[in-house]
Amino acid sequence: MSPVEKNENEYPESLGDDEAGELDDNAEEDGPDSKDERGNEAELRGLFEAVIFLSGEPLPISFFVKNFGIDPTQAKIIIDSLVDEYEERDGGIRLLEISKGYQFATSARYADQLRRIMGLERREKLSKGMLETLSIIAYKQPISIAEIDALRGVSSRMMVANLMKKNLIKPVGRKELPGRPLAYGTTDDFLKYFGLNKISDLPKLSEIKELAFGGDDQ
Amino acid sequence: MSPVEKNENEYPESLGDDEAGELDDNAEEDGPDSKDERGNEAELRGLFEAVIFLSGEPLPISFFVKNFGIDPTQAKIIIDSLVDEYEERDGGIRLLEISKGYQFATSARYADQLRRIMGLERREKLSKGMLETLSIIAYKQPISIAEIDALRGVSSRMMVANLMKKNLIKPVGRKELPGRPLAYGTTDDFLKYFGLNKISDLPKLSEIKELAFGGDDQ
């Protein structure tokens, strides 16, 4: 397709995989080639930063791969260097890896002041029952309502409906059980609200369990 | 009001105008006071950065004076240091002074690429259903939603609403049918996007048939 061709024209040689590898090897020599490569990387870095800044939602690595004809490893290296830079700088802005992508956010340190000054609302808290239901779905997805009920010992239909309304969970298919009930799983918004990059970033249940019969509820 | 009091507690002394002036004078001495002052300035600097980042519009110096009980000179010094930092850094983001306020923006250097990339992202949003609906409206205008539904075999209300949002179509009158439904047609923007002068420049359906559309994406 033509957009890709256009793209290649703009970064004529350095973005081909082979070329990039070659240039990497030469990086120590400080020859004109490696200078170009470095200039190019700085250029891409700035461009990535601008794109992430403009985007209203987390941009996944695949976005950069697709739009810049760059390979995933290279894209990740560039973005990680941006993440690190904002981290070290320790200012008001952070680049976060969240919900399968990267997005700028304000530093948590200023939360209270920002809420007050910008008139931001505190995010609505989730009830105990909703959190319980959500944690079961998060760990056991895909899971049917009947299975959630069995674990909680109480009907969870309302909780599931409410979590759906908050777009934290969604139906993800059907269970191969009698009646083929709907099965639920978590959404990308879930990841975003809980500061997770992917579902496997959740702490292992076995790790949490150690707290279980201590006075964790106090 | 209590939020203001809270604020004063958080920056106990340095924010009173008099105090701040005094501390400025002492800055060279590197005593414990000036260290506090510097920590505070870093804190304010981060906070200002976060506030400007979150704000959708340029924030004037007076905003900071009002919200942080800081004097204008001090506010300007802090913000200018942020402007300088982003300038020197020479990345994808700049802090700009525009229309009497400060706002983050992407570096002008990337304008073309950003237009293309962010445009690409928006292009994807014209789904197959929207394209179908748009083509029917283009060829059959003025046409009611019910008539579009009949042609597509599915409800097109959402598609029509989305196309309206993109300003590709608009209501152009009412149909002389039961219930006098609204009829839709294409907009001037539609013509512009497709490089047409007037709607009759659209190729005839018979001409389309002759083209036969060999490959999928030609």
Add this chain to the structure above:
Amino acid sequence: MSVLASEKCVITLEKFEGPLDLLWNLIRESRLDITEVPLALVTEQYIAYLRMMESLNIQIASEFILMASELLYYKSKALLPSGEMEDDYFVPPLPPDLVERLLEYKKYQAAASSLREKFEKQSDCFFRTIEQGEIKDAEMYLEVSLFDLLKAFSDIIDSQETIEQEEIVFDEVLVSDRIAYIEAVLSSCESVLFTDLFSDNPTKAVIIASFLAILELAKMCRIKILQHRLFGEIRIFQGGAYNVSPEAEHTAD
């Protein structure tokens, strides 16, 4: 019930998420290990708690009652002579399968509190909301050529007969499911936006099924549908329970 007793109730009255939650708290209060806590004691406390709720006119969910009868069953079973060596000092503990259920449940309760921490931490980070107009000179640019447009139209004209086949998508998404879902959503709130009935990127089938479900519900007078203005958001209300809000008066048509 004496004043003193009812005061005590108010103090100890917590909202328990379900019978397992209540049981767990009773066990915790006994300060005994879950495998050692006497079945009789827990049963007694559990039933006393339900009585208290009852006396306060608090509606008790059927699940709580069910658990009470379950506990009584376990207790009576434990009282029957087992034929094994009798030990007068033996105090029957909770049955192992109940202990297992409780531990499994507790695992997710712990996970829930770890999720809560994450939620609260994350709610301190703010993201920019990007206004459409903010990308100033980015003109809207469609990745659609004139030919794409023509082809789409031509395809529709050509495939008038095949449309019916495409519609068999209904198999996957049952209208009855959508009805149940919409009713569940509406049982917890007065109204909901049509668009909020969908998760990200709903399939055509989900949209159609939802649409049909809404029509069906409207026909049965179980919901009311309101659109504030032409192409405004469609809002769905519980049947008979909607009040026209001030904005709704601007209904254009």
